[in-house]
Amino acid sequence: MTQQIQWFPGHMAKTIREIGEQMKLVDFSLEIVDARAPQTTQNPQIMEMIAVKPVFLVLNKIDLADPRQVTKFINKNKDKFSGILTTDAKMGVLSKDFLRQLKNNSFFADLSKNNTAANLKALVVGTPNVGKSTFINHLAGKNIARTANKPGVTHFLYWIRTRYNLVFLDTPGLLWPKFEDQEIATKIGILGGIKDNLLASDDLALWLISFLQKNYPTAIATRYKISHFPLDNPIAALMSITSQLGLRQDFESASQRLINDFRSGKFGLISLDFYGDDYLDN
Numbered sequence: 001m002t003q004q005i006q007w008f009p010g011h012m013a014k015t016i017r018e019i020g021e022q023m024k025l026v027d028f029s030l031e032i033v034d035a036r037a038p039q040t041t042q043n044p045q046i047m048e049m050i051a052v053k054p055v056f057l058v059l060n061k062i063d064l065a066d067p068r069q070v071t072k073f074i075n076k077n078k079d080k081f082s083g084i085l086t087t088d089a090k091m092g093v094l095s096k097d098f099l100r101q102l103k104n105n106s107f108f109a110d111l112s113k114n115n116t117a118a119n120l121k122a123l124v125v126g127t128p129n130v131g132k133s134t135f136i137n138h139l140a141g142k143n144i145a146r147t148a149n150k151p152g153v154t155h156f157l158y159w160i161r162t163r164y165n166l167v168f169l170d171t172p173g174l175l176w177p178k179f180e181d182q183e184i185a186t187k188i189g190i191l192g193g194i195k196d197n198l199l200a201s202d203d204l205a206l207w208l209i210s211f212l213q214k215n216y217p218t219a220i221a222t223r224y225k226i227s228h229f230p231l232d233n234p235i236a237a238l239m240s241i242t243s244q245l246g247l248r249q250d251f252e253s254a255s256q257r258l259i260n261d262f263r264s265g266k267f268g269l270i271s272l273d274f275y276g277d278d279y280l281d282n
């Protein structure tokens with residue numbers, strides 16, 4: 001890995017301060033993460049601040065994640081949160097299923113026993129591009145929050161009333177001031193959580209090739225119909241892909257294509273936080 005990745009623009013620092021001020025107003029928090037990397041896309045800095053109220057972890061983009069890795073993650077982490085929920089915010093299946101998962105949780109059962117006021121306020125946080133706005137729009141039943149296929153679109157905090165007696169405080173996607181571990185930055189970059197112009201796409205592509213070859217060994221060969229694929233040499237693999245795509249020596253375009261194919265699920269259901277491929281949950 002040659003390039004050091006950092007992205008912490010001023011609006012993120014400001015958002016962290018504002019979240020601290022708003023915590024007294026909310027009943028609970030939803031931290032939205034990308035189900036393909038639910039550990040990596042948790043913000044280590046924000047947890048301390050929001051843990052003063054119940055925190056639900058929402059694994060969004062479940063339609064793109066490897067179900068076995070999702071199950072393993074949930075089993076390993078279920079005691080760390082008030083609840084772990086899964087959603088596919090892009091499809092219309094979200095609302096009812098999400099509310100069922102939420103209402104089944106003991107936090108909400110206790111609230112209804114105590115006849116707590118109908119409107120509950122929730123802070124919605126997450127790293128950029130995990131689908132916060134798409135998620136909120138679904139529950140609101142209209143396109144209020146701005147969505148885009150690129151990170152850093154929402155810049156302000158604002159309240160949004162949904163159809164279900166839930167009021168959400170939407171927040172800009174948040175990263176943290178320094179990535180101590182560049183592998184975390186690389187995964188977030190591949191998932192679309194960092195502006196593409198700050199990333200070296202060939203670095204990301206080489207990491208992705210190594211990762212896929214190790215953990216999903218048939219994914220690349222199947223997608224690009226390459227029969228003799230260099231298994232243990234990512235640079236040779238990138239050259240094969242470039243040539244197979246008819247891109248001559250244009251490794252940059254081939255890298256971008258590979259990353260976009262991953263982002264849109266063209267390699268199948270793949271998780272970047274990988275806990276082994278055995279069937280046992282350990």
Ligand SMILES: Nc1nc2c(ncn2[C@@H]2O[C@H](COP(=O)(O)OP(=O)(O)OP(=O)(O)O)[C@@H](O)[C@H]2O)c(=O)[nH]1
Nearest residue numbers: 061088089129130131132133134147148152154173
């Ligand atoms: N496949 C899939 N795509 C999703 C899902 N949820 C959101 N997306 C897509 O992910 C992209 C980012 O969604 P946004 O809702 O804008 O993400 P955000 O977290 O609000 O982004 P920021 O404003 O950068 O913080 C968009 O292209 C959405 O269509 C999902 O559950 N599945």
